[in-house]
Amino acid sequence: GRxxxxxxxxxxxxxxxxAGLRAARSEDADVVFAGAxxxxxxxxxxxxxxxxxxxxxxxxPAPSLTLALQWLDAMLPExxxxxxxxxxxxxxRGGLALALCRGRKGGRALAAESLHPGSLVSELILSGGLAxxxxxxxxxxxxxxxxxxxxxxxxxxxxEPREALLRxxxxxxxxxxxxxxxxxxxxxxxxxxxxxxxxx
Numbered sequence: 120g121r122x123x124x125x126x127x128x129x130x131x132x133x134x135x136x137x138a139g140l141r142a143a144r145s146e147d148a149d150v151v152f153a154g155a156x157x158x159x160x161x162x163x164x165x166x167x168x169x170x171x172x173x174x175x176x177x178x179x180p181a182p183s184l185t186l187a188l189q190w191l192d193a194m195l196p197e198x199x200x201x202x203x204x205x206x207x208x209x210x211x212r213g214g215l216a217l218a219l220c221r222g223r224k225g226g227r228a229l230a231a232e233s234l235h236p237g238s239l240v241s242e243l244i245l246s247g248g249l250a251x252x253x254x255x256x257x258x259x260x261x262x263x264x265x266x267x268x269x270x271x272x273x274x275x276x277x278x279e280p281r282e283a284l285l286r287x288x289x290x291x292x293x294x295x296x297x298x299x300x301x302x303x304x305x306x307x308x309x310x311x312x313x314x315x316x317x318x319x
Contacts, residue, residue: 140164144171153177162194163203170206182288183265184214184234185252192249200247208241218265218286220278228277230286232265266293273302280304 136153137160143151144164151173156162169175179187195203216232234240234256243249256262269287272278280297287293297304 137161137164140168143173144168148173150174151176156191156194159194159196162191163196163199165191166195166203166207166210169210174212182216183253184216184232185249185256187214187216188240188244188252189249192244192247204245204247208244211236211240211244216265218269220269220272220282220286223277223279223282228272230265230268230272230278230283231263232268233263235261237261266296269293270296270300273297274300280308284308 136155136157140151140153140161141164144167151165151168153161153165153175156165156177156179165175165177179190181187181190191207192200192204213233213235218230220228220230222228239255240252243252256264266287266289269278269283270293273280273283280302283297284290284293294304294308
């Protein structure tokens with residue numbers, strides 16, 4: 120059969136993002152993209168839509184997946200937070216944090232932190248303990264760190280080491296990883312700190 124695409128823009132087709140999310144629920148949409156989550160009521164609707172079996176895509180103003188999940192958790196209405204955490208833990212299907220890098224030969228290269236669902240993520244969502252998630256994540260089948268993705272771009276000669284370090288959220292760890300991988304680093308990076316004026 121044929122699929123049907125319906126799009127509504129907050130402020131133009133519907134009065135607000137929240138109204139658009141409500142409309143998506145009443146129209147029985149299969150996929151919902153929320154361009155923003157402006158308030159607690161919208162955050163609750165996003166979680167409820169996902170829990171009802173819809174694929175919900177929503178951006179978060181955060182540079183990493185852990186911070187994005189913490190931000191969403193903080194946005195949930197205080198009186199319903201425990202209930203909504205339970206729904207989110209049961210329906211979370213993964214996330215991406217993207218960093219667009221200047222390519223070595225022009226153009227752009229994309230680095231991505233990715234996280235797939237797992238018992239640890241669900242437990243930490245339920246308990247409100249997402250702040251400790253980074254301490255438990257390692258490059259594994261369910262998680263790829265931004266540094267691993269940046270390191271792979273450098274290894275494939277798609278991105279300069281300096282550019283990768285600029286995009287990293289943990290420059291010291293990435294610098295150590297590049298050294299371990301035997302990457303030829305510029306003199307100011309091979310002996311100096313990766314922060315501050317050494318990486319303009």
